[in-house]
Amino acid sequence: MTSNALCFGDEFPAAGAPCSVQVDGDGLTVTFKSEGGDGAREVVPFSALTLSAGGLDHDHLVVKWTSAQGERTLYLKSPDVIRAFRETVPDHLGLPFAQAAERVRQVRHRRRLVWGLVGGVILATVLGLWSGADLLVELAVSRIPVEWEQKLGESAYRDFLTHQEVMKDGPAVTALGEMTQRLTEQIPNNPYKFEVAVVKSDVVNAFALPGGYVVVFTGLMKKAESGEEVAGVLSHELNHVLQRHGLERIVKSLGLLTVVAIVLGDQQGLVGMMKQLGVELLTLKFGREQETEADLTGLQLLQRAKIDPSGMIRFFERLSEKDEGRMEWLSTHPMSTARAERLKAEFAALPKKSPEPFTFDWKQVQASLGSQPVAVP
Amino acid sequence: MKSEILYPGAFPMVRVDLAAGEHIKAESGAMVACSPTIDIESKMEGGLLGALSRKFLTGEKFFFQTLRASRGPGEALLAPTVPGEIVILELDGVNEYMVQKDGFLAGADTIVIESKMQSLSRGLLGGEGFFILKISGKGTLVLNSFGAIHKIELKPDQEYIVDNSHLVAWSTTTSYNIEKATSGWVASFTSGEGFVCRFRGPGLVYIQSRNPGSFGAWIRQFIPVSE
Structure with missing residues (x-):
């Protein structure tokens, strides 16, 4: 089993616990790694989840729920898992999911726009110096x-x-x-x-x-x-x-x-x-x-x-x-x-x-x- | 690849044990000594364009060294340029770190190093420049700092404020905003802090106990001016 997500919670290290997330019809199955193979397994129904976008570039899907052990936060980045999530996500999570996805797109779009503008300004300055600024x-x-x-x-x-x-x-x-x-x-x-x-x-x-x-x-x-x-x-x-x-x-x-x-x-x-x-x-x-x-x-x-x-x-x-x-x-x-x-x-x-x-x-x-x-x- | 920090403190070295055929990447010029079984190759990570962009955009060195135990097992001693601590991280394939441009010392060949463009505000004000290294993959990663390295552990939604020039590396599950150190613009600069990064967990933030820029400014006053 290879890890495809990081799970954060009180008993996990601050860097996050590597885990494997599988999406099926009812919810998520999170399998934690332990010494010598698969360790603890948690099954979380969709109804318990809240979704948002997070991480440095807002490109992680952040899934939160409360388990018997306390608050859990899952950071997902693997495109495969996110795709599986989108395909099976029930209606009540559809909206938050779409909002999270929209947020990721917005951040990317805004960044591209800003860099495009900066690039344009630099280019214009260079061109201006080269040709227009004879005076x-x-x-x-x-x-x-x-x-x-x-x-x-x-x-x-x-x-x-x-x-x-x-x-x-x-x-x-x-x-x-x-x-x-x-x-x-x-x-x-x-x-x-x-x-x-x-x-x-x-x-x-x-x-x-x-x-x-x-x-x-x-x-x-x-x-x-x-x-x-x-x-x-x-x-x-x-x-x-x-x-x-x-x-x-x-x-x-x-x-x-x-x-x-x-x-x-x-x-x-x-x-x-x-x-x-x-x-x-x-x-x-x-x-x-x-x-x-x-x-x-x-x-x-x-x-x-x-x-x-x-x-x-x-x-x-x-x-x-x-x-x-x-x-x-x-x-x-x-x-x-x-x-x-x-x-x-x-x-x-x-x-x-x-x-x-x-x-x-x-x-x-x-x-x-x-x-x-x-x-x- | 097995690694061990020798002489921990201000002037450490890393000893890396390589099995036959194994190889690691290191910052150009990092090798101090090695077994005769080890070959040193220079390699442009990410091809010519990748190397060029790293050189011009992050100021990182153009070439990485590859140390390859091509004639049997051996060891290599590596050291950074600046005085300061070394930290060894194990990447498990899911963890990813952003590393400021001087922070990378060495890593297993299985780790992936990319130059990544920051957002404009982070690039302008964050103090690490527009391009930083994003390190992912699986294997050992060796980072170095100026001064001691301190690890800050952030729980989900926990916040912490770091002076931007003290950053070494941070996990990609964190996020941060640049803000003024104090509420007023003038006070922000007279307090000597200028801009700071407000980090939000979860994840790890590695910081260095000394600020290279300030140290440079401090030492400059003692350098005799030649006519």
């Missing part, structure tokens, strides 16, 4: 001083450059220096001291870190057909910095992760996350809106610096023609013809200015990079 992000970003931003960007920048081959001088560095100077001269109230590094790598890419640290790969310079094309990319990257896009992304993702960490109560993880931020900076992808913003403000900056913006548009068009995974700039900068089209329209709307050419010869700059311009495969 909040901007507010937070505007409160971060430029010096902090520079420190943040600088540590990631230095860290990145230690693993790379940086070009110290040469025509490519001089050319980029000229572009940077012509562009930055046109930025009113510029709080940033821009630093542009040329890194030897065949990757067709360029990126900007918060605080004015820009990295241009020689691969991109080899790919470009004119200085104006590189200046276009540079102008785009400078505007990521000026619009503090990197910081916006950090605050956004930090906000979400913080909520997640708080929800999961994993404060250790939070510290680890902060440390990882330096690494995250390098793989930081800008959002579509931020790309568009940097495109447009980049175009305007080119215009002010009297650099022909059609170079930028041409470069974008050329990149969008080849859907090849090898071009890094594409993966971080989703290219689409729509993007080039928008720039074209924007360019057409700008007042015409006669561009001033650069002082360097682009072919010579490219030649100094060590190899011929990459042939289109």
